[in-house]
Amino acid sequence: MPRGHAYLCRMADLFAGLDPAPPPAPDAPLADRLRPRDLGAVVGQEHLTGPDGAIGRMVAAGRLSSMILWGPPGTGKTTIARLLADAVDLRFVAISAVFSGVADLKKAFAEARDHARTGRRTLLFVDEIHRFNRAQQDGFLPYVENGTVTLVGATTENPSFELNAALLSRAQVLILHRLDREALGRLLDRAEVEMGRPLPLQPQAREALVASADGDGRFLLNQAETLFSVGLAEPLDAAGLSAFLQRRVAVYDKDREGHYNLISALHKSIRGSDPQAALYYLARMLTAGEEPLFLLRRLTRAAVEDIGLADPQALQQCLAAKEAYDFLGSPEGELAIVQACLYLATAPKSNAAYMAQKAAWRSAKETGSLMPPDNILNAPTKLMKQIGYGAGYQYDHDAEDGFSGANYWPDAMTPQRFYEPTGRGLEKRIAERMAWWDARRHEREG
Template sequence: MTLFDPPAPLAERLRPRTVAEVVGQTHLLGPGKPLTRVLGSGRLGSLILWGPPGVGKTTLARLLAGEVGAHFIPLSAVTAGVKDVREAVTEAERLRGRGQKTILFLDEIHRFNKAQQDALLPHVESGLLTLIGATTENPSFEVNPALRSRARTLVLEALKPEEVRGLLERALTDPRGLSGVTAEPEALDLLARLAEGDARRALSTLEVASTLSNPVTPDAITEAFGRHLPQMDKNGEDFYNLISALHKSVRGSHVDGALYWLARMVEGGADPLYVARRVVRMAAEDIGLADPQALRLCIAARDTVEFLGSPEGDLALAQAVVYLALAPKSNSVYVAWKTALNAVREGESLPIPLHLRNAPTALMRQQGYGRGYAYYFDDPEGSFRQDYLPDGVQLDLYAPIGEGWEARVTDRWRKLRDAHGDGESAGT
């Protein structure tokens, strides 16, 4: 071993050599579980392995190929293209003549575009290639339906803290690991928590920490780990799950939850203007007329983010999110609007009553446009008696739900319904 021939990283040296050495994924590899049954049958079909980073997708693919005695061709969708797929097909055809099966492993399969994924289809369908794709993204969105239907999707889970800790202990005792290095129990506990189920990151951090201190201390782990940034793919499922968590926390009036998810998004690198737009949507959808000021505040927060940028504008977002979480809630306008849209889309385009039509010309007035219209300020009672919907149409769209500002106008809404002759249909 020389300076120009350094040892492989710890995570690579400790890569499991057999399925029995795999840490975690007991829901797939335990007795009677899916992969255990597949390996027992000796027939491995195409698979999509979906899970977060550092949980063993690549390792598992290699081990599966070895278990069934198949030739293993690894490709990364980051650098590979259709040309590489064709070369793999040529090699698989050559090996098939010798009775050898071929597994094509495509890491980060979600980075292949539709045309590239389609190039795999005929060879997967014919059985020439057994495809194992690995992805951190939801296959429902990132893998073509045709390819997805020909492969079984297996979900890999982040390792539990106790599983990560066991792996760290193995790194200190295994001959392939960190010879002569020890670690304080508190340091291993800390790293097992910080790693968030990512075995690769845990082992890499331990390796760096071992160069800072022996025995490895919590301070060495903190220094080696660096700044903790929450995991978030800004274009992936995690991003939209964080938006969902933020929105649902606001809707549920949980201030701390709303602030926490907002902080996760901001620290994860989300576009603050996009977050601001979603916060404006929350004000319109879930606060509504229960607090008419909420929408104004959120528009002001968006303007502040646009004017100041991040991190200064982030405080305005936090202020808006806290306000929304504390505000009374109403989705009455949201529900009424959706109902109105459905009524228009599903119903007939009925004529507008003549008395509601605009009459800017003498010809229009001769045709009856605007005739009989009761102007409210001249004839309030007549204004209430006239129809405001097409002939024969009866709709109950809006009803205040009784929180905040809407609670104060509920009595007026009921009186207006009665005055318009709609009180009976409104249940008042």
């Protein structure tokens, strides 16, 4: 709702002292006009830029170390890099790994070396630094080590996966946070002050606009600029805003860290018996374009790793969901994936089979090629029978209660216990059956 001149006066203090540099052109994009002029104006990253933050401490000391700024799009990486150069009086040079090659890097290093001879050091900002290949990244090392440049790289990808270990050892990795509602709200307040009028939105629509940005400040300001640029007779409600603007597409690269984070969250929500959270992460991935068969494979893995014999139907549900999806396709077949996901999340849990596999595999590697005992060796020839193969074998179906209690372990090996069923689901009955067999075995041994 309109808030008038008094509101704008109250909001004006947001920009007090934040614009020592000449303002951008009046027709510049709103995001450029609102770009902070000092580190104190950067929103949402106070854990870095504040007095106790890594950047705040470096600026106070007047000396920067090379760093990698890692964070989602629209969180201020480029802005912080520019402000750092100003704060410690460094020459600022920016290149993009998307548009630059070896020749551009050599030119930047040569110019930085020339300026260093005159006492002017260079801050080299490399946007999308993860786009450089390993050899190109190695090219930074001598210039970072000898101080020719102070490197500030920006990346949206996990540096552990995308950057050379040698480069990471020479730079601090600083993590920028996704902008929260409070930080995004402050950006909208500043936009209203800059434009001299409130956004044409009802309160609920304003909240919806903030939510639609998905933590991206630049996207939010571009949306706000669109709203300011049209003449609306009345402020929009939430439904009107939804029809007028598009939501930001969720950041999701199927071969990047976000992919692995979400599939991990889905699997662990299932393991933790939280069907609501599991369904949420499943929806996040499907709506972002994840391959349904990849999700079905992971659900099937969860069925055998985290549920197992506590509910053997969990595996059947996953296989049936795969068959149903193959038959129906998207979007109808996605309901079968949802059903399998919910079945797994609500099933009794056991990792006994998973732990038994690991223990059995370890034992098999340690014991090498021990022969089974003679009584269960195969004896297809007369000679093999004469030398004792199969001697003393007891056919369990002929024994009382269908259980002979015979030894099945190599003579040189002590019987092991790999599988320890839990007391949950069907495994409770399996545990009782195994205990009965153990007791009968001990009786007969005695």
